[in-house]
Amino acid sequence: MNLTTAEENYLKAIYHLSDGGKKSVSTNDIAAEMKTKPASVSDMLRKLGDKEVIEYRKYYGVNITEEGKKRALQTIRKHRLWEVFLVDKLNFAWDEVHEVAEELEHIQSPLLIQRLDAFLDYPKFDPHGDPIPDEYGDVRARPRIPINEMEIDQSGQIVAVKDSSAAFLRYLDKVGAYIGARIKVLDKVEFDGSLEILVDQKKSIFMSKDVAGNILAIQS
Amino acid sequence: MNLTTAEENYLKAIYHLSDGGKKSVSTNDIAAEMKTKPASVSDMLRKLGDKEVIEYRKYYGVNITEEGKKRALQTIRKHRLWEVFLVDKLNFAWDEVHEVAEELEHIQSPLLIQRLDAFLDYPKFDPHGDPIPDEYGDVRARPRIPINEMEIDQSGQIVAVKDSSAAFLRYLDKVGAYIGARIKVLDKVEFDGSLEILVDQKKSIFMSKDVAGNILAIQS
């Protein structure tokens, strides 16, 4: 069964909100994520239920099915491959790619994605550090923690961001906290949870707990 | 005023059928080109008329407006740039690109097209030899004639094809009549208009008048 563009977008949202199929998801949460009204979501849930990509029990949340998970991961794969293309080949900034990828991910052509993957040399992560599922939907996730959970004097490397909004990404550009940057926690303020971070062994920056919670690192 | 994907497709069809705005176009012809019913075309013409990209007088044909011409050329530009990308970068065969480009041409992002153009090194022609309009809609067309109109012993170079169907393009691949091939008309058969053509100074091939009429060359 084929999915429409709208159905693919909903399914992707449900996949993300359910934490990859682990939790069930509410109508209101989907409405908030999709910036639509709950009534519209109810309509769509019936359709997705009919197509058996979600399990839908009225008034209780929805759960994504195995088939649905597979479909969602295909769309996520396409989204992230296009993001790599835009940044690596067309010199887009990492805060400029999301909206365009949101359109490109719906182009229907398995050959296109296969060739794009090869052209990009089979990237494993997108410009925001998120893993790119392979064509079977397998994801090699890296163990990673928000840097506000790191201890003082611990070192690591920024590998991803939780928030991909343009505003947040531009802030990270400004302070030099790009993906791949080596960091060390110099200090943590008990009172408000803010941190002092050494970036690339040369620049010390302060950030709020809120900001730090959206930056993910692997420890070393 | 923004155009929907469907509106862009119709406008492009009208542009082509009108020979770049030179002739007016009938409802039935548009229906044939779009593989829809005349009734659906009537609906769409009213919408395109409201948006002032065509001039629509009921029961008489439609004429594309200057604004409509500009919009159609933008879409054609995007279509052809994507075709170049697919062939040059992703190693698609020239008979595999049309359908995918038909989807990609509707992605809304001026920045994307600008960057793609640069990435492809500002190509002037698509894989089928058709000229790529610049961002202002200007087209540098080459003077070209169907090779069945060439005289015996005349030489030239294949620069484009009229028919971009996969079947025709695969036939051309088979006989080596690719874009850029140097050709010489060895013989023309009066009776059925078929030709004998020398390709790249080494291979002699026969082709019907029908085939030859779909191959365009510049004379030299």
Added chain:
DNA sequence: TTTATATTTTAGTCATGACTAAAAACGAAA
């Protein structure tokens, strides 16, 4: 256990873009 509140679904509407069947208009031939 009843009530109140929040959540969710249904009913009814709208826009887009397709279709069929029927009506209307055009244009050429009689």
Added chain:
DNA sequence: TTTCGTTTTTAGTCATGACTAAAATATAAA
């Protein structure tokens, strides 16, 4: 100028995906 065949438009319907307002259900509080 009337008729006839072709072209085109209109009327009515359907599917998709959105909306508002109202009804239904679930759940937490009294």
